Amino acid sequence: MMAQLQANAYEVEHESEKEDAGIVIINTCGFIDNAKEESIRTILDYAHAKETGLVDKVYVTGCLSQRYKSDLEIEIPEVDAWFGTRELPRLLKTLKADYKHELVGERLLTTPVHYAYFKIAEGCDRPCSFCAIPLMRGKHRSTPMEELIKQAKGLAANGTKELILIAQDLTYYGLDLYGKRNLAELLRRLSDVEGIEWIRLHYAFPSGFPMDILDAMKERDNICNYLDMPLQHASTRMLKAMRRGITRKKTTDLVKSIRDRVPEIALRTTLIAGYPGESEADFEEMQEWVQEMRFDRLGIFGYSHEENTHAYHSDDNVPAHVKQERCDAIMAIQQNISREYNQQKVGKTFKVLFDKMEGGYFIGRTEYDSPDVDNEVLVKADNTYVRTGDFTPVKIDRAEDYDLFGTVAN
Numbered sequence: 141m142m143a144q145l146q147a148n149a150y151e152v153e154h155e156s157e158k159e160d161a162g163i164v165i166i167n168t169c170g171f172i173d174n175a176k177e178e179s180i181r182t183i184l185d186y187a188h189a190k191e192t193g194l195v196d197k198v199y200v201t202g203c204l205s206q207r208y209k210s211d212l213e214i215e216i217p218e219v220d221a222w223f224g225t226r227e228l229p230r231l232l233k234t235l236k237a238d239y240k241h242e243l244v245g246e247r248l249l250t251t252p253v254h255y256a257y258f259k260i261a262e263g264c265d266r267p268c269s270f271c272a273i274p275l276m277r278g279k280h281r282s283t284p285m286e287e288l289i290k291q292a293k294g295l296a297a298n299g300t301k302e303l304i305l306i307a308q309d310l311t312y313y314g315l316d317l318y319g320k321r322n323l324a325e326l327l328r329r330l331s332d333v334e335g336i337e338w339i340r341l342h343y344a345f346p347s348g349f350p351m352d353i354l355d356a357m358k359e360r361d362n363i364c365n366y367l368d369m370p371l372q373h374a375s376t377r378m379l380k381a382m383r384r385g386i387t388r389k390k391t392t393d394l395v396k397s398i399r400d401r402v403p404e405i406a407l408r409t410t411l412i413a414g415y416p417g418e419s420e421a422d423f424e425e426m427q428e429w430v431q432e433m434r435f436d437r438l439g440i441f442g443y444s445h446e447e448n449t450h451a452y453h454s455d456d457n458v459p460a461h462v463k464q465e466r467c468d469a470i471m472a473i474q475q476n477i478s479r480e481y482n483q484q485k486v487g488k489t490f491k492v493l494f495d496k497m498e499g500g501y502f503i504g505r506t507e508y509d510s511p512d513v514d515n516e517v518l519v520k521a522d523n524t525y526v527r528t529g530d531f532t533p534v535k536i537d538r539a540e541d542y543d544l545f546g547t548v549a550n
Contacts, residue, residue, distance in 0.1 A: 296335030414463030
């Protein structure tokens with residue numbers, strides 16, 4: 141969107157610090173309660189800014205607009221127009237901008253230039269009972285491999301060193317285009333792109349996991365030993381209710397198989413607490429399993445009751461405070477696991493990619509950490525200088541629960 145607007149002579153900025161824009165386009169999320177609330181607050185803030193004359197036009201796009209457009213048009217009439225997830229051409233037309241086909245795949249990064257989120261597919265064919273993404277994004281659609289390679293080369297030419305591969309389901313990549321799961325081939329081809337030093341995998345699905353991607357990971361130094369695979373629960377009863385197509389035993393066996401194939405891998409997962417019907421026994425089973433599995437990275441969310449999903453027909457019978465208590469209990473377990481893992485890193489040297497300078501520290505990440513959600517490496521800036529976007533060896537001197545502190549290794 142930003143690249144298309146800039147090509148039409150619009151001056152475009154992501155989250156303008158000066159807040160001096162005449163036209164504001166809000167890209168929304170419509171998946172879970174917290175994200176929806178943040179989107180609504182942002183829309184209301186800019187609707188008020190329009191009423192007071194601070195902005196001229198307010199447009200809303202993205203998943204929230206796709207899902208609730210008819211209701212939102214009535215509730216927030218100050219918004220000039222609402223657009224769904226596949227209506228970029230209509231949005232551009234509203235702004236009297238031409239859709240330029242030659243710019244498909246061109247991007248203006250909203251992240252630091254040295255890393256980029258790299259979407260390889262859109263939509264999802266999975267039947268998970270709690271998830272509204274297929275309602276907003278439709279069926280799984282893989283982006284052709286040639287187009288992705290072209291995008292990667294363009295990003296690398298502009299200074300991007302790390303590609304963070306994302307999709308609603310990475311492991312389904314290629315089935316619709318090539319008749320087979322083709323993520324491993326895509327990884328090898330992206331690995332060959334000059335200038336790309338890290339490739340990171342987010343959002344793999346456990347059922348039918350293509351083990352050949354681990355072979356690519358072992359073969360190529362620039363494919364990070366990192367995998368984000370949301371598993372959602374440990375109780376087979378809950379997994380069945382969630383329509384995940386897998387049991388606790390199969391999930392456990394898969395995690396063990398992945399670690400056997402790539403012993404140095406960092407596994408990140410996400411869980412849900414308080415799904416309809418989750419008993420104390422189900423939750424205790426999840427606690428025991430988290431202790432047993434010892435994931436390198438873990439996040440957990442309270443269940444969000446989403447309209448038009450399969451689970452919406454069930455009674456959302458776990459109180460909000462119980463959901464929060466269960467999330468807190470899991471994170472307390474994970475905090476101890478993370479502290480133990482981090483203590484094992486003291487005295488060792490790691491290749492670190494530095495993202496920013498803040499609070500007197502240069503702040504970076506190892507290959508085992510993704511931006512914003514994982515651990516950080518902090519190096520004091522008072523007697524050291526490193527450039528953001530550079531890879532630098534760092535010796536770890538001290539460790540906390542989620543942060544590592546070190547010095548640049550000579």
